[in-house]
């Protein structure tokens with residue numbers, strides 16, 4: 260079963276609704292007012308199954324649109340998801356304003372296939388039909404409906420003439436239509452919302468991509484609310500799932516009709532984002548006036564409609580018939596993705612003036628001006644691997660996560676990995692965990708890291724290295740990227756990682772003679788003092804080196820755990836502390852209890868040293884304080 264959506268287009272009273280009825284038996288004018296006034300106001304629906312060229316069933320969903328110029332916005336809500344257009348042109352009237360406007364809209368929306376029907380042929384003689392045909396051929400030449408490859412079928416809904424041929428042409432065209440991707444992420448633009456007795460809230464729409472199953476949870480964009488799909492109907496029949504290209508009705512649990520409306524889109528929860536800014540390629544119709552930078556326009560995409568200002572990427576205006584890059588700043592957020600098409604209409608009077616394709620629905624707040632044109636040019640190429648690579652590139656050392664790549668493109672992660680396979684194999688893009696980063700950005704992080712280290716060694720010749728933590732803070736990169744670069748530099752032996760310290764390869768501590776000598780003096784002073792240590796500043800005062808160097812030497816001794824600092828101004832040699840531990844272990848066999856007095860007797864130190872030492876021992880879990888006493892552990 261191949262689902263194909265057929266939309267009508269054409270001027271009012273050119274027989275669109277009658278044609279749909281003649282083909283399907285269904286009157287698409289469903290509103291009471293439409294029936295009473297005999298005109299189509301809103302979009303209407305019908306369906307028909309036909310045997311396809313290679314035995315498959317073609318399931319045609321028809322969207323019949325209003326031709327009246329006042330209802331073009333309703334026409335726009337219907338035409339967004341169609342695969343095939345039936346352009347109705349009455350043989351007795353030929354081309355009229357909405358013939359042109361609807362045709363322009365179809366072209367701007369990139370609709371690729373269609374059939375032109377010369378309707379109401381029973382009202383005119385065959386010569387008039389031929390004259391109309393010639394006019395119409397001229398009108399269509401060079402377009403997607405060029406008579407060289409798209410049929411023009413004279414027909415009459417009243418007499419039935421030409422309808423068989425029309426069905427044959429429909430089968431042929433529908434057979435050639437490119438099927439929408441039911442494996443992609445699901446998106447369903449809502450075109451109707453109503454309550455059905457016994458069911459509750461029902462919405463309808465054309466599923467433009469993906470698959471929705473019964474009991475799925477979906478998010479309503481841009482509301483952000485999550486709802487459950489309680490039931491599904493496809494073309495009026497209950498179904499377990501709806502696939503891309505099908506006319507779909509969903510019975511939704513957890514939301515009322517008042518909260519929903521035409522223009523909202525359903526998609527899987529927490530996967531995509533709606534946006535107020537779209538970078539686009541915008542084409543202006545030949546018939547339009549020049550469009551100035553910052554102009555206010557109406558924007559239509561799928562079933563949604565909002566206002567926007569057009570901010571041109573370059574230049575002051577777009578000339579009629581020209582295409583340019585621009586940013587649409589929308590009044591209301593929409594959920595759109597690259598390659599989605601849109602239409603713009605003039606602020607006032609409201610007529611269609613142009614349209615185009617979305618290039619980027621997640622533009623950076625502050626794009627790099629000098630590279631923006633080039634970036635949009637790559638996106639406009641529509642070559643998926645290059646567009647993805649450009650998206651990775653613009654994120655620099657920050658990288659692009661797979662989840663972000665999906666949100667920006669609407670492609671699933673398997674697709675993304677697939678599109679990037681070559682770039683990854685060639686090393687142009689490097690996957691780090693969940694992040695994609697371009698090689699150039701990695702190289703930049705590498706050299707930033709190396710020059711940071713070099714500068715550090717330069718300024719701190721007496722320090723063995725920088726702590727990883729301090730280095731990470733100094734480098735502008737994600738933690739995963741930082742870690743990856745660090746490891747890769749270490750593997751390449753460009754740097755060394757010793758515990759928590761990082762240093763450039765071979766750049767240990769450079770020490771001059773008098774520094775080495777001073778270091779020894781400090782160490783000796785403490786080693787020989789045992790527990791009756793001298794004041795640190797007295798030791799340092801007697802050195803040849805200046806105070807700041809002297810302090811760095813102490814830092815080195817502390818780092819190498821030769822000296823141990825147990826309180827702000829008390830430093831001991833580690834051997835003295837080790838001896839104390841041994842002494843205490845021996846004391847334990849006599850009695851595990853130890854008070855300050857016994858400790859002073861044992862060690863010979865004054866109270867000033869005894870208290871901090873005991874507290875240190877508590878911290879080290881050599882002793883435990885119980886009331887005024889300690890227990891040796």
Ligand SMILES: Nc1nc2c(ncn2[C@@H]2O[C@H](COP(=O)(O)OP(=O)(O)O)[C@@H](O)[C@H]2O)c(=O)[nH]1
Pocket residue numbers: 269270271272273274275276277278297298299326347378379380381382414415416417418
């Ligand atoms: N004689 C004749 N009248 C037609 C034909 N098709 C439509 N009509 C009439 O033309 C009027 C407009 O038709 P309708 O289908 O509503 O036009 P729409 O506005 O394009 O949908 C109606 O009164 C129809 O009965 C046709 O093939 N022959």
Ligand SMILES: [Mg+2]
Pocket residue numbers: 275276277298299323324325326
């Ligand atoms: Mg109609």
